[in-house]
Amino acid sequence: SRSTSKSETGDIQNNHKKIITRVDEYAKKMSYSVGVAIAKMHNCNIIHGDLTTSNIMLRHENPPNTNTESAPNANADTCTKSKIDDWNQDIVLIDFGLSSSSTNTKKTSCHEERAVDLYVLERAFVTTHVGSEDLVGEVMRGYKASCQSSDSVFVRLAQVRLRGRKKESFG
Secondary structure, three states, rough: OOOOOOOOOHHHHHOOOOOOOOOOOHHHHHHHHHHHHHHHHHHOOOEOOOHHHHHHEOOOOOOOOOOOOOOOOHHHHHHHHHHHHHOOOOEEEOOOOOOOOOOOOHHHHHHHHHHHHHHHHHHHHHHOOOOOHHHHHHHHHHHHHOOOOOOHHHHHHHHHHHHHHHHHOOO
């Protein structure tokens, strides 16, 4: 077995880069659109069952280049804002293997399932995308703007979060 010297270990540690989540106006706009897509799904009484960031895809070209060097006299903020407004992304939810239809007559059950979908996504963001809290906020904002029962779902989400924290604390 080969041992690793201190200098090799230092090089390995120095080459390890910390991945930081992109949080700019494009990421926020896309996150808002994710919330809208989830709301549309829930409005159709479909519960995803495994809503993670890995099950969300973007079907569109990348955001426009925000490089304003080509127009030195243009206001960078106006130029960037215009490009963001013109960018229309198509969010696609995939992997419905654990999905279900929530046609239950008990509204509370339906809201619980929707809240659990949101909670799972929220945990996926926080645990796999460091510094993504603002993006989660945009997802929730988009959801609230488009889901017919968002107020009830958010009440249930608060309860689900409390249960989740208790489970994390006490195993």
